[in-house]
Amino acid sequence: MSERTELPSAENPEGLLDLKVTEPYKWAAGMTAVGAAMADIFEETGGPRGVGALFKMNQKQGFDCSSCAWPDPDDDRSPVAEYCENGAKALAEEATLKKIGGEFFAKNSVADLAHQTDMEIGKHGRIAEPMYLPKGGTYYQPISWDGAFTKIAEHLNGLDSPNEAAFYTSGRTSNEASFLYQLFVREYGTNNMPDCSNLCHESTSVALAEAIGMGKGTVTLNDFYETDVIIIMGQNPGTNHPRMLTALEKAKKSGSKIIAINPLKEAGLIAFKNPQTTKGVLGMSTKLADLYLQVKINGDMALLKAIEKLLYDYEKETLLEIFDSTFIENKTVFYDQFIEDLEKYDVNELAEAAGVPLGQIQEAADMLKHKSRIIVCWAMGITQHKNGVAQIKEIVNLVLLKGALGKPGAGLCPVRGHSNVQGNRTMMIYDKPYEKQLDKLKEVFGFEPPREHGYDAVDTIKAMHQRKVKVFFAMGGNFLSATSDTMYTAEAMRKLKLSVHVSTKLNRSHLVHGEEALILPTLARSDKDVINGEMQIVSCENSMGVVQQSKGVLQPVSDHLMSESLIVCNLAKKVLADRTVVNWDLYASHYDHVRDVIEKVIPGFEEYNKKVRIPGGFYLPNAPRHGDFETDETPGKVQFTVSKLPEHPMAADEYMMTSIRSHDQFNTTIYGLEDRYRGIHNERRVIFMNHKDIEKAGFKTGDKVDLYNNYGGIERSARLFVIVAYDIPERCTATYYPETNVLVPIDSVAEKSNTPTTKLIMIKLRPHQA
């Protein structure tokens, strides 16, 4: 088989490993977490290199952890350890001394590599030099940087229109590199800038921009310490934002209550053993969730409405003491329409639709009714649904009823994923840029940026299929594995004339490529970035809008790595040549010059170079945090929204399937095969099911099955999974991402945000057929 027709092998596993299942944990973190982290660091870096770097992680003069966007404490950072197990694993992955270059690729053909698992592919080490796959070639071969830029320039300049190229961004790229990147892409002439946000929190950005006038959250870390109730929906912080547990512990100590809303009983929501306290070291845990609502997949809308309905009943009983009527009166619109709609619902039916006993929903309402300092946190369990945008607007409704917005100890807390995904958007990585931003670019640089909106991630894939996009350039990420409908996306990638990936590690997107392909190796966050003998700093924005500097500490594994910023500057010079009006050499000479110009274009960055050097960084302006709502349609006021309940008609043998991250992965980078907290060891191809469903369907725990579905007359299947009985609501199942992305049809997207509905797909099961 030649690799042009070959399917991505992850979808065609040859066999299974030796799965071991143990009892799920009832707490997260603790000393085993520290042990697990250190083991990875030693294995990959041999010790001192990694451990030394670990001490610099998230310190005020160190580098920003690339694992998630949870903020660092403003003041009281631990002097030795402001990292978590998974941050340490992310570092081990980056800091590894293993590297691959010409010799490795001469021995391993693209087809050979494609047969390996995602974990094997990622473990080969850092990419050490630029690599090129010629047309018809089966092995990547070394190419000089200049040679690589020349190839890209030839392709880009040979297109009929700049809109035949698309430029993806994953969320690790610094503010400086992001700004330069979008500047280049817009001067080149397109807004085709899909990004990982499109697959992640886009529903949040759309919903909040419309509802509160800003597509970001409103709380700061300190709000967690003066709040009464924290609701955590569709988020698994014990794995994906472990440092959030420290904040939750502190919140509990200050008297706050926690309500968890999740189909799975996640260890990190139940309790926390803090390895940085004596109590934690001794194995004592802090209880986190006071109430755990095990909602059905996508039952959140019904659950929120049920809570609102009960609160409304109290409001009527107590004669207007439950809702914040002053806030509603002064700061909101459409309250009456909202109430009129709410009155139509029956609370028993809502409870049924949510899959949560009414008594428990009553408890939630009781916890909320006399409180107004409420924070709602959410992540992928809410956003990656067909009604993701509507669900977030329903969260806003709840918060508005209680006046829990625009004051201390209260507000909206979308918890972002990638460490600089929020900063990327602030830096204008966006397929739908605002007119005002483009005007500013024009004013500062003097060229006319394109105004027509570009393609987002899903639309890029479709355009590649239709050969409307012929060149795909990715600043990081693993587009093939992260997006939906893997087979369809693979076909799309193979129709490209050229695919280019700026990467740190090898991944499947390098192996399912265009006619020609390039891999450009870049510095990671923890690597030292030196220009003309001077150490450079970059900056990132965390989930709470704090911009902070990050300075790499490690000697790069190869002299041939180039920073993302320099890659952009060099590429821009080559592609745009005499056409450019931008002084790329200046920006390539020192990042201070980049920050100077960001300051001129993007609001909130006044005195950027000075402020970025303040230990701990600075907060960007956040009007809704202070009760100012710059909404388009109803200036100064937030809208209540009326949304419908989702409907999920299901055949008797159909199940809802959500996709989750294991404790041993970062998105498509698989660190290992241990999902310790859920008791899954040594295999990822499992499907979590309720034991009643297993019996009813005539299966047994341990059975091997194939998963399939039929959307629009096309059967999609994911083969060879092991059934694991798990505490999950009936008719709900869960599998690990990205293995089941093959099952997500390209057209199954969230309304308004176009995010793939990776948290709910209908599936059926049949015994595995070899």
Ligand SMILES: Nc1nc2c(c(=O)[nH]1)N[C@H]1C(S)=C(S)[C@@H](COP(=O)(O)OP(=O)(O)OC[C@H]3O[C@@H](n4cnc5c(=O)[nH]c(N)nc54)[C@H](O)[C@@H]3O)O[C@H]1N2
């Ligand atoms: N270690 C590590 N850290 C990471 C990442 C990683 O892969 N590894 N990824 C980063 C990125 S990019 C992101 S976006 C975040 C992701 O962080 P999360 O959003 O926490 O990640 P997921 O595993 O996708 O899981 C979401 C949770 O939603 C629940 N869930 C699923 N469906 C539903 C539903 O319908 N309703 C409700 N209420 N809950 C549901 C699942 O049980 C799971 O607990 O983490 C970031 N941090």
Ligand SMILES: Nc1nc2c(c(=O)[nH]1)N[C@H]1C(S)=C(S)[C@@H](COP(=O)(O)OP(=O)(O)OC[C@H]3O[C@@H](n4cnc5c(=O)[nH]c(N)nc54)[C@H](O)[C@@H]3O)O[C@H]1N2
């Ligand atoms: N089924 C399902 N699908 C999902 C999700 C889900 O929950 N379920 N989650 C979605 C979400 S939330 C997201 S954010 C996307 C993630 O989508 P992506 O961001 O595209 O994917 P990652 O796996 O984070 O990308 C990993 C690759 O990035 C490169 N890399 C790492 N660090 C750097 C760096 O500093 N610079 C550069 N240039 N490259 C670097 C490495 O080569 C590595 O192989 O996946 C989405 N897909």
Ligand SMILES: [Mo]
């Ligand atoms: Mo994400």
